[in-house]
Amino acid sequence: MAKKIGLKTKTPMPCADPQERRHAFSEVALGYTTEMALVEADRCIQCKNRPCVAGCPVEIDIPTFVRQIAEKDFQGAFNTMVSKNVLPAICGRVCPQEEQCEKLCTLGVKFEPVGIGRLERFIADFAAEMKLVDTAERKPPTGHKVAIVGSGPAGLTVAADLAKMGHSVTVFEALHKPGGVLIYGIPEFRLPKAIVEREVNGLKNLGVEIKTNHVIGRCFTIDELFNELGFEAIFIGTGAGLPHFPKIPGINLIGVFSANEYLTRSNLMKAYRFPEYDTPAIHSRNVAVIGGGNTAMDSVRTALRLGADHAYLVYRRTRTEMPARNEEIEHAIEEGVEIMMLAAPTEIFGDPQSRVRLMRCIRMELGEPDASGRRSPVPKPGSEFDLEVDTVVFAVGQGANPLIRSTTPDLPVNKWGNIVAEPSSGATAKRGVFAGGDIVTGGATVISAMGAGRQAARAIDKFLRYPGKDDAKAVASGE
Amino acid sequence: MHRILSKETLAPDVVRFWIDAPVVARKRRPGQFVIIRLKEDGERIPLTIADADPSRGAISLIIQGVGKSTFALNAMEPGQAILDVAGPLGLPTKIEPNRVCCIGGGIGAAVVYPIACGVKAAGGHVVVILGARTRDLIILEDDLRAVAHEMVVTTDDGSYGVHGLVTDALKNLVANGHTFDEVVAVGPLPMMRAVCDVTRPLNLRTIVSLNPIMIDGTGMCGGCRVTVGGEQKFVCVDGPEFDGHQVDFGELSARLKAYREQEAIALKRYREMTAPSA
Numbered sequence: 001m002a003k004k005i006g007l008k009t010k011t012p013m014p015c016a017d018p019q020e021r022r023h024a025f026s027e028v029a030l031g032y033t034t035e036m037a038l039v040e041a042d043r044c045i046q047c048k049n050r051p052c053v054a055g056c057p058v059e060i061d062i063p064t065f066v067r068q069i070a071e072k073d074f075q076g077a078f079n080t081m082v083s084k085n086v087l088p089a090i091c092g093r094v095c096p097q098e099e100q101c102e103k104l105c106t107l108g109v110k111f112e113p114v115g116i117g118r119l120e121r122f123i124a125d126f127a128a129e130m131k132l133v134d135t136a137e138r139k140p141p142t143g144h145k146v147a148i149v150g151s152g153p154a155g156l157t158v159a160a161d162l163a164k165m166g167h168s169v170t171v172f173e174a175l176h177k178p179g180g181v182l183i184y185g186i187p188e189f190r191l192p193k194a195i196v197e198r199e200v201n202g203l204k205n206l207g208v209e210i211k212t213n214h215v216i217g218r219c220f221t222i223d224e225l226f227n228e229l230g231f232e233a234i235f236i237g238t239g240a241g242l243p244h245f246p247k248i249p250g251i252n253l254i255g256v257f258s259a260n261e262y263l264t265r266s267n268l269m270k271a272y273r274f275p276e277y278d279t280p281a282i283h284s285r286n287v288a289v290i291g292g293g294n295t296a297m298d299s300v301r302t303a304l305r306l307g308a309d310h311a312y313l314v315y316r317r318t319r320t321e322m323p324a325r326n327e328e329i330e331h332a333i334e335e336g337v338e339i340m341m342l343a344a345p346t347e348i349f350g351d352p353q354s355r356v357r358l359m360r361c362i363r364m365e366l367g368e369p370d371a372s373g374r375r376s377p378v379p380k381p382g383s384e385f386d387l388e389v390d391t392v393v394f395a396v397g398q399g400a401n402p403l404i405r406s407t408t409p410d411l412p413v414n415k416w417g418n419i420v421a422e423p424s425s426g427a428t429a430k431r432g433v434f435a436g437g438d439i440v441t442g443g444a445t446v447i448s449a450m451g452a453g454r455q456a457a458r459a460i461d462k463f464l465r466y467p468g469k470d471d472a473k474a475v476a477s478g479e
Numbered sequence: 480m481h482r483i484l485s486k487e488t489l490a491p492d493v494v495r496f497w498i499d500a501p502v503v504a505r506k507r508r509p510g511q512f513v514i515i516r517l518k519e520d521g522e523r524i525p526l527t528i529a530d531a532d533p534s535r536g537a538i539s540l541i542i543q544g545v546g547k548s549t550f551a552l553n554a555m556e557p558g559q560a561i562l563d564v565a566g567p568l569g570l571p572t573k574i575e576p577n578r579v580c581c582i583g584g585g586i587g588a589a590v591v592y593p594i595a596c597g598v599k600a601a602g603g604h605v606v607v608i609l610g611a612r613t614r615d616l617i618i619l620e621d622d623l624r625a626v627a628h629e630m631v632v633t634t635d636d637g638s639y640g641v642h643g644l645v646t647d648a649l650k651n652l653v654a655n656g657h658t659f660d661e662v663v664a665v666g667p668l669p670m671m672r673a674v675c676d677v678t679r680p681l682n683l684r685t686i687v688s689l690n691p692i693m694i695d696g697t698g699m700c701g702g703c704r705v706t707v708g709g710e711q712k713f714v715c716v717d718g719p720e721f722d723g724h725q726v727d728f729g730e731l732s733a734r735l736k737a738y739r740e741q742e743a744i745a746l747k748r749y750r751e752m753t754a755p756s757a
Contacts, residue, residue, distance in 0.1 A: 174697050176516055176523070176563040184695075213565035215697055219502050241699035245711065252704060252730050254737040261700035269522065269694070275748055278522035278548060279694075280741035354733035401698055402716060 003045045008111035011040040013118055018334035022304045025188040025272055028331055029093070037122040041070035043107065044114045051104040052116060057451025058091075058157070060084045062101055062116055069119060075135070078127040081120065082134045086160035086206075087153065087199045087450065089128065090182060092121025093191050095447045096325050128198060138206075139166035144464040147172060147231040149216045149404065152180020153446045154237035154437030156203060157453030158460070163206040165461050170231070172214040177268065180239055181438075182446065184268040185260070187298050189305070190328075193267070217403035222411070222433065232467070233432045233460045236419060237453065240438035241401035245394055246290075250348030255282055255356035259295045259395035266302050281306055284391040288312045288359055290345060291395030292322035295443075297329060299393045300337050311337050312387065316344040316364050316377040342366075344377065346384065348392055359387045398443045408433075418442060426456030427463075434460055480560040481515075484537055489618040492544040493586065494553040495529070501536030503528070503566045509593035510572030510688070510720055513538070514696040516563040517552055524548050525693045525715070527590045528567060541589035541618070547745040554753070568696045569719045572686075576602035577660035580652065581627075582645050582674055584666020585611050588619045590688050591665045595626045604628050606657065608648045610666075614639035646673050659683060664723065668732050675723040687723035689714050691731060692738070705731050 014030040015021075021028050032040065044066045052062045061080050068077035081088050097103075097117035105113030126132075144167045148155045151173035159169045177183050179196045204210065216222065216238075225231045243258030245251045265271040269279035287303035289296050292315040303311040313332070315322060318341045322329060333339065342364045349358040363383035366375035400417035411430045412420045419428060419435040426434040436452030438444055484497040503513060512527045530539040544550040552561075574597040581598070583591035588609055595605050607627035611617045612635045624630050631648045632640030641648060649662070661684040664674040671687040678685045691703040691714050698716035705712055708725035712718065 174565065175695065176565065213563050214502065215565055215568065218567055219506050241697070243699070243701040245701065245704075252706060252734065254734060258701040261694060261702045264694055264700055270520075273520075274741060275745050277520045278745060280522075280738045280745070282737065283740070353736065354730075403697060 002047045005045055005107065005111070007039070007043050010043075010112045010115040010118070011036045013115075015331075018331075018336075021189065022301075022335040023307075025305055027192055028189050031125055032118055032122045034122075034126070037069055037119060037126075038072070040115045041066050041119055044070070045107060047106040049106065051106060052101040052114075055101040055104040057100065057447050058085050058454050060101075060120075065123065066114065066116070066119055069123060074123065074126055074130070075132055077123045078132050079135060081123055083136055085120075085450070086202060087156060088120050089124035089195050089199055090153075090191060091447060091450070092117055092119075092124055093195075094186060094445075095120075096445060098326065100447070124199075134202075136164075139164065141168065142166040142464070144168065144233075145170070145231045146460060146464070147225045147229070147234045148237065149222075149234065150174075150180060150237035150239060150437075150439075151178035151200070151210060151212075152237055152239050152437060152449060153182060154239075154449035154453040154456075155180070155235065156200065157450040158235045158237065158436070158457045159208045160203050160206055161454060161457035162460060163203070163208045165457075167461070167464065169207070170209045170211060172216050172220075173210060173212045174215040175268065176212050178210050178212060180237075184264045185295065185298070186446075187263065187267050187302050189301070190298065215403065217407040222404065222408045222430075226432065233434065233463055235426070235453075235456055235460060236404055236428075236433065236435040236439060237437045237449065238401055238404055238439045240398035240443040242399035242417070243394070244397050244399060246345070246396065248345060248347055250350060250356070251394075253348055253350040253354050253356045255284070255391045256348060257282075257391070257393045259289075259291070259299045259393055260398070262299055262393045263295070263302065266306065272306055282391055284308050286310045286312075286387075286389040287391040287393065288314050288345075288387055288389045289393045289395055290314050291397075292317065292324060293395065293397075293443075294324045294328055296395035297324045297332050299395050301332050301335060303391070303393070304335055304337065308391075310389075312389070313337055313339045314343050314345065314361060314387075315339070315341055317366060317374060318342060321374045342377065343385075344379070345392070356390050356392055357388070359389050359392055360384055361387060398438070400439055400442075404439075416442070424455055425459035426452060427459055432463065434463075480562060481564045482560045483555055483557045484535075486555075486557050489541065490616050492550075492553065493541065493616075493618055494544075495539055495541045496552075496555075497532075497537045497539045498561060498564070499536060500538045500564050500566075501533075503564060504531040504533045504536050504538050507531040507538060507567040508571035509574065509597040510590075511567035511569045512696075512719060513540070513564050513566035514568060514693065515540075515552075515561055515565075517548065517555075518562050521562065522548055523563075523694055523696065525568070525690070525696060527688070527719075528593070529589045530593060541586065543586040546742050547749040550746070550749060565696065568715060570717070572597060572663075572720055574598055574601050574603075575660075578604045578606075578658060580606045580608065580649065580657075580659045580662045582608045582649065582662060582664040582666070583610070583619070583623070584645055584664075584670040585616055586618070587664075587666030587670070587688075588617075588623065591663060592619050592622055592626070594663055595623060599626050599628075606630070606652065606659070608633065608645045608652075609640075610634065610645035610648070610670075612636065644673070645670060646677050649674065649677055653681065661686060663687075668728060668735070671723060672728040675726070675728075679724050685723040686720050687726060688719045689721060689726065689731060690719070691734060
């Protein structure tokens, strides 16, 4: 039965002071104390309809875990959480809950929704601090072997789900650390790498084997995984790892980066700790980041922390059209990022040593909507202006990394190189091969990749148990 | 962890290691490289795989010390281990039974050697030009002589072999009636560029192996981008070998200097930390 409505606004999330945090890589959002969590959990009126659950791509039993927190049954809340989400400390930090569970919250109709994301983060961090263990029963080993290509959010979710079902899972990761975009893309101050490591280790406790420095497509092809290493099913979660550069003069000058390179140097290789860590970052005074999504926000806030005097965000539409989370845009503005709307670069100029010294931009106005439904930017002739910068970072979207498709000729891809997969199962036309996450959809979110992983794990489990079925897609669609 | 199995000094600051890397050794073909990281705070760097022995699960790397990471690597000893080795990366050399002139300049000999072996094994005719600034910097002479049908050694200062540049030797061979289906040239950027300038008017196809700064090595970051024939290519997935006549060498040369200041700081710090105590 629904409780009475209490507090109408969310318990605020403590945040590090903007003037201090803009120079540091420590976490910006500091997390709830137990007292704050109890207050926030108590706001949930335990409504009958529970619309929040439908908004969660990984189907977390939200009302139950929130009630358990309110009742101080922290072990219970943790069990409920990890039965559906093996990466709660990560999701609690990076999911756009305002677009998902919290958007559908009953309390949110009239007042502020329950801070579901903040509670998710709380229970994950609390469990880690208190060393709580997932006490769910393990299924016995099935003897089936599954290979997972890519240790990003999609791959990790498939791995955990299949391991819990008793299958033998090996994850192949190209880089030297697991996590994918969690480790190279999202900055330390939004998602501490120690947390990623902690949650990935949780998977190892489930029996998942992770092999880093294994570039599938080179050290083993997909067919070799089947034929030589004896895997019965393969999930491809290799992500959107192909940077896009616009075709304008000057993009190969020193100081022009894809967001991937810029963030990988800082996040994965810890260039912000050079020379203690060997990977360097360019010494930048004035940085321009082109784009309006979360990757652009991450890049521009990283630029401030790497010591820039000015960090500009140059976006060709307006704030309304920006795909980035509102919370990230707010944090960026608080920290002193200078946002230039309705502008786009036309040319980058270098000095005699080929280092960036100037970026020419043109002003835009919004015209007719394009395929995404957003109004298209149209250049205003004669409105060029120059920005004195020494670094330009392009965060304008990503394509599909070519390594798997170029070494697996019978795996269908679309004209952009994304793998073609059945949406509710991840099944591809190649028998035993499933795919999900950015490699299928193009650049999207951590949680949508996890949702795809959840569905694919179900489909793979069915495929393993009914090997007589020739058509994986038929199996996956529930025949 | 990848144990160092053996170590041999080939020239001042040039070391050949055999290291334990069975997954790489099994699949490696000539022309491919690995990305390694010495330890937790290390950077990722690309190194050509000079040779592989799948039966032993080992690969060999020939490294010239130029900065902190390569000097630190060259100071390691058999028994010690390298933290991360990923590969084989890049596209293998297209090996055909052709008449090939293989030109190795300095450390480039290490890249040319496996290609020469491959061409010979495929039934091609291999002519090697091996050059360096001075006698001490000539490496792999015996290895290459064993593979080459004909060989010329040159030194810029005349201290060994023929006095002159590799391009002089190439011009001489051509002038004396040698014909080639293609040239493979690997060495310092100015050398590869100079060879291309000689072969371009001769319409002689020339393959070069490029060495930009790399980070991930899997095509994800674009740091290794070069312009070939006016188009953007990533050396780590489209290369490392390209048609030398199409490569924008000037742009690559400039981009290689991106971190000069930081490289100097790192090297100075390394030298101070490893200097013998007074």
